[in-house]
Amino acid sequence: MNIFTPWLERYAAPLPSAEQLGERFTMTSSEVESIERFLPHLNEVRVARTLAIHPHPNSTKLQILTVDLGVLGTREIVTGAPGVRVGALYPLALPGTTLHPLKGDPITLGEREIRGVVSPGMLCGADELGLSAVVTDGLLELAESATPGESVLKALGLEDASVIDLSLTPNRPDLFSYIGLAREVAAFYPKARFTEPALASLELAHPPLQLTAKIHDQTIAKRLTAVALALPAQLPETPLWMQLALQAAGIRPINLVVDITNYVTLEYGQPMHAFDRRAIGEGSKITIGVGTVADATEIPLLNGKTYTLVPGDPVLVSTDGVALDLGGIMGGAMMSVKEDTAEIVLQATCFPGPVIRRASRRHGIRTEASSRNEKGTDPELTITALKRAVYLLQELGGMKQISNLADTSTKAAKSDRPRIHLSVSRVHEILGTSISPTDCRSILQRLGFYVASINKAALEVVAPTWRADVRLEEDLIEEIVRIWGFERVPATIPSGPIAAPQPHTRFYRLQKIREIAAARGITELVVHPFASERELVGTRIAPTEAVALPNPLSAELAYLVPSHLPTLLRISTGWSTERPEATFMTYQSVFQAGPTEEKRLGILLRTQADHVAAYRTVRGHIEALLGSCEFQAANDEELFHPGTTTTVLKDGVVIGRVGAVHPAVLQYWKIRTATTVWFAELAIAPLLTAKLPATFSAAGGFPAIIRDVTLQRPVTTESALVAAEVQAAVASLPVEGMSLKDRYVSAKNPEVQALTYTIVFRHPERSLTDEEVNAALEQLQ
Amino acid sequence: MTMHPLLNQATTEITAIRSAAEASSLSADQLREQLLGKNGVLTQIQKGLGALSPEERAEVGPELQLLRLQIDAELTTREEVGTITELHIDRTLPGSGAAAGSVHPITAMMDEMVGIFSRLxxxxxxxxxxxQDSQNFTALNLGPDHPARDGxxxxxxxxxxxxxxQMTTLQPLELARRVKEEHLPVRIVxxxxxxxxESDATHAAMFHQMDAVLLDQQATFADLKGILTYFVQQLFGDDVETRFRPHHFPFTEPSAELDIKLKNPRGNAPTGWIEFGGCGMIHPAIIERAGLNPRVWxxxxxxxxxERPIMIRHGIRDLRVLTANPPTLFEQLGSLSS
Structure with missing residues (x-):
């Protein structure tokens, strides 16, 4: 909501500076997004008094004016404007000033020669200054009270005018209006007095036109209020102050009738619309109704487009049942006020918010009216807003009321306003500080609440009709504390008891896994789980396995990934030039069609080393992070290079798979073939539960004998078989540990692998001798 | 203090034997014999200790013994290690392997935030x-037609x-679980x-949040202010101011927004007040639905x-860099110095 400060000051005065007002709004009510001066460039446009008028030597249409600029001296200005007179005060834009007219591009003025005469500046009309949408040849005549030489903003009383952009929360639709804002200001800034604007009575003894309001569908509207007026032969122009107010709100002035309906919408927050009376019906008895359409109905709206309305859409209807508009959202193109309109029917309707929200979404139309109506308006407002609009139409437009006030409502319009019990002790309980009953009462009353004392320590409170959001004692406490001041609540440390903690093993064990991974040179990534269809296919993942989002942000982010592989490869590609060797890990959710969600650990290794080394590195990482696991060759999976798919088991349970990424996938992700990429994906959540701590057993007291033994076997022989062979040979001796120290395949003889094992022998009761160890190892060749 | 004559004698004689040994290229063994052997000079001199007064002996004895140990150590080194020559190392060479692994800045920040609350x-x-959408919305007082769902x-x-x-989605289920297990009061993160x-410089389609909830029979808004002030100071040190201002959340009443302001913003960190988090007293309807009496609990x-505190702390302007994971992110924020 944009607040134009001079407008707000009509209902709450005096106001502090815009900055102070903004600060108070932020700290007690709603957050201020920005504060801007209104038309700051007009500070450079000066008030000029006409001293003399001379004819232009080369033109009969142009004149030369001698103008007085006070301390700035006098100037000879060329103008083509009609009706200039000596003694009048006009705005003068001096060379260098930039003007921002409402129509067209900004103009920066220079010293211009006009038909042979140099003019050091330009006398301006309201349109050229950006003050009015009405294009005119005439100059803006300033009030006699203006001083020559001063800024035109000062002369217009807009010197301190600012636009405050307020960010409103959805619980406060009442602040979407100047009256609501003024009430709020009077509550948090008691120096300002709240004043309601003038209203028309709408009582007419013998109306020539009988107007009926009818709600055809009780689910579509809560209240409908309408009145008819006759327009004068010539509709006056909208006064400058109203045009300025609308512009500050970002609304383009159109004509007096539309401008007044827009103005009152902003004033009270109750949207309204004026129909050409002929659209409602001819004759002396007409009916305006509100309901919905029975079948799909095409209707052209004010934005020039035609929409197909469907049952459920709100519509205002004529006496004959013709749909006139998209009710509460946008007027119909055919039914609005036109050049030849002589009579209008002005209506204000209270809709249930969701009706408008659904229709606004359905048709993709958002307007000033829909943004207010969808939040739900106060049913009491339709009549007040109508009285205000009629007052302005009569005062500014010379219009005459020609019908009775038609007003109808449903049960839903009778707002149920609970009596809320507020106890002083509850205020203290919730806030941890005391606020006196006097303060509570005063704050609530300034906000428009009805307050009665029950006793010294309790109040009975009823919220005003515009505060349907306040229903509970806690709601009242919020109202009180925000105005009283959050900064006055002390900051304390909770003293309450603590339940015996249940440490979250999963979280802390993951922390440990991350630390170990980092220590092993692995970079942890946090990636979003989205991918495109193309990326899934490129990674040899069937899109049917993934979750397609019904409303993705873009085609690039259309799926939730069922595996970490595409997202990790995407990052890996980005790293390729800077860091050709890197290992990533991530522990996050992935999503499978179903949809189901599973948290998985993903590891992606990218190296210049060969596949054997890469496999051993990944396996080493997994065992370092999770403890010893079994690795079993498995049937090929799509993602992996043929012959590399490996199942990982922990304590006999399959937890995931490992493999070299398929060359076609690497090709898709533009990863060079010389690079080896291995990927592991493991569902480790079951492993992250609490478990008993490991018990430590110290090495025995007798010296160990440590030997390396190397065996040459065909490369096709699995190392596990060779290891078993070694174990069998030394079976008679006590072996404390055995590990593969080295595996070597020479380029000369690629058919043979040399496997070197380190074996630790230790007897628990005596020293072993070299002889017995040698004897065992000699069996191995 | 003057040196005792016996010590003086030892130093002089040892020096003499050492220079003679150097001249004649004596081996370490031979030198050991001459200095420390049965008839070595130091042995002979130590034998003279017996003639001294007890006071003198207490003074000179340990000194001579220390001399013996030093000579022994020096000779052992010469025998077993040989001559030690000076090394020439270019100390201007860069370190290697510094681009090691690291925990992602987001998980590191989450760990830090959880750590602060776990201390409490x-x-x-x-x-x-x-x-379920009902869990995400309805359970938090955002009914199907609630205007806040638009946000x-x-x-x-x-x-x-x-x-x-939002992480608040977990709150109703967790409260209900705790009530069922009679594991009360509640302090959870x-x-x-x-x-x-949504996606722009300050909003990502996937982002991270942390919620903290305290539920007991004496919680107050003042406590909330106290804990959050402590939390923010733990994160940013004394270099930070806080303020609480009104806001609206369907699941808290009263509700507030916590803003922070850095006294010395760094890098691209925002100046002025920064929206930091939402807070408030848990709405009575939520306490009731969890199975507790909101007049008591x-x-x-x-x-x-x-992401926000990471951006503030490191002066990051576009949060999308955090999930783009470029190498520079880890080079700059992955080490202790960050």
Whole structure:
């Protein structure tokens, strides 16, 4: 909501500076997004008094004016404007000033020669200054009270005018209006007095036109209020102050009738619309109704487009049942006020918010009216807003009321306003500080609440009709504390008891896994789980396995990934030039069609080393992070290079798979073939539960004998078989540990692998001798 | 203090034998014999200790013994290690392997945030990212027609399942579970991934939040202010101011927004007041639905983004760099110095 400060000051005065007002709004009510001066460039446009008028030597249409600029001296200005007179005060834009007219591009003025005469500046009309949408040849005549030489903003009383952009929360639709804002200001800034604007009575003894309001569908509207007026032969122009107010709100002035309906919408927050009376019906008895359409109905709206309305859409209807508009959202193109309109029917309707929200979404139309109506308006407002609009139409437009006030409502319009019990002790309980009953009462009353004392320590409170959001004692406490001041609540440390903690093993064990991974040179990534269809296919993942989002942000982010592989490869590609060797890990959710969600650990290794080394590195990482696991060759999976798919088991349970990424996938992700990429994906959540701590057993007291033994076997022989062979040979001796120290395949003889094992022998009761160890190892060749 | 004559004698004689040995290229063994052997000079001199007064002996004895140990150590080194020559190392060479692994800045920040709350007795809670929309909204007082649902640009996965839009989604279920298990009062933190259908420099479709909830029979808004002030100071040190201002959340009443302001913002960190998190007293309807009497039990809740404090601390302007994971992110923020 944009607040134009001079407008707000009509209902709450005096106001502090815009900055102070903004600060108070932020700290007690709603957050201020920005504060801007209104038309700051007009500070450079000066008030000029006409001293003399001379004819232009080369033109009969142009004149030369001698103008007085006070301390700035006098100037000879060329103008083509009609009706200039000596003694009048006009705005003068001096060379260098930039003007921002409402129509067209900004103009920066220079010293211009006009038909042979140099003019050091330009006398301006309201349109050229950006003050009015009405294009005119005439100059803006300033009030006699203006001083020559001063800024035109000062002369217009807009010197301190600012636009405050307020960010409103959805619980406060009442602040979407100047009256609501003024009430709020009077509550948090008691120096300002709240004043309601003038209203028309709408009582007419013998109306020539009988107007009926009818709600055809009780689910579509809560209240409908309408009145008819006759327009004068010539509709006056909208006064400058109203045009300025609308512009500050970002609304383009159109004509007096539309401008007044827009103005009152902003004033009270109750949207309204004026129909050409002929659209409602001819004759002396007409009916305006509100309901919905029975079948799909095409209707052209004010934005020039035609929409197909469907049952459920709100519509205002004529006496004959013709749909006139998209009710509460946008007027119909055919039914609005036109050049030849002589009579209008002005209506204000209270809709249930969701009706408008659904229709606004359905048709993709958002307007000033829909943004207010969808939040739900106060049913009491339709009549007040109508009285205000009629007052302005009569005062500014010379219009005459020609019908009775038609007003109808449903049960839903009778707002149920609970009596809320507020106890002083509850205020203290919730806030941890005391606020006196006097303060509570005063704050609530300034906000428009009805307050009665029950006793010294309790109040009975009823919220005003515009505060349907306040229903509970806690709601009242919020109202009180925000105005009283959050900064006055002390900051304390909770003293309450603590339940015996249940440490979250999963979280802390993951922390440990991350630390170990980092220590092993692995970079942890946090990636979003989205991918495109193309990326899934490129990674040899069937899109049917993934979750397609019904409303993705873009085609690039259309799926939730069922595996970490595409997202990790995407990052890996980005790293390729800077860091050709890197290992990533991530522990996050992935999503499978179903949809189901599973948290998985993903590891992606990218190296210049060969596949054997890469496999051993990944396996080493997994065992370092999770403890010893079994690795079993498995049937090929799509993602992996043929012959590399490996199942990982922990304590006999399959937890995931490992493999070299398929060359076609690497090709898709533009990863060079010389690079080896291995990927592991493991569902480790079951492993992250609490478990008993490991018990430590110290090495025995007798010296160990440590030997390396190397065996040459065909490369096709699995190392596990060779290891078993070694174990069998030394079976008679006590072996404390055995590990593969080295595996070597020479380029000369690629058919043979040399496997070197380190074996630790230790007897628990005596020293072993070299002889017995040698004897065992000699069996191995 | 003057040197004792016996010590003086020892030093002089040892020096003489050493220079003679050097001249005649004596081996370490031979030198050991001459200095420390049965008839070595030092042995002979130590024999003279017996003639001294007890006071003198106490003074000179240990000194001579120290001399013997030093000579022994020196000769052992010469025998077993040989001559030690000076090394020539270019100390201007760069370090290698500094680009080691690292924990991601987001998880590091989450760990830090959880750490602060765990010192205050808060336990960690997690839960699924794919949730029923009723859990994400209705359970938090956001009915199907609640206007606040508009503010949530939600990823619907099916008609009923959504990617959770806020960590508060876990709160009602967790409270109900704790009530059922009679594990009360409640102090919990809930860190995790959340999703909104938006993307710009300060909003990502996937981002992280952490909620904290305290529920007991004496929680107050003043406590909430106290804990959050402590939390912010733990994160940013004394270089920070805080303020609480009104806001609206359907699941808290009263509600407030916590803003912070850095006294000395660094890098691209924003100046002025920064929105830091939402908070408030838990709405009585939520306490009631969890199975407790809201006139007896009350509590507060706090929710904040995880990316925001990282951006503030490191002066990051565009949060998308955090999930783009470029090498520079880890080079600059991955080490202790960050």
């Amino acid at each position: 007795g808060f336990e960690v809670v997690d839960g699924p990212e794919l949730v 949530h640009d939600t990823f619907y996965v099916t008609d009923e399942l959504v990617l959770r839009t 809930m860190p995790g991934r959340t999703y909104r259908r 009350r509590g507060w809740a706090f929710g904040m983004g995880v």
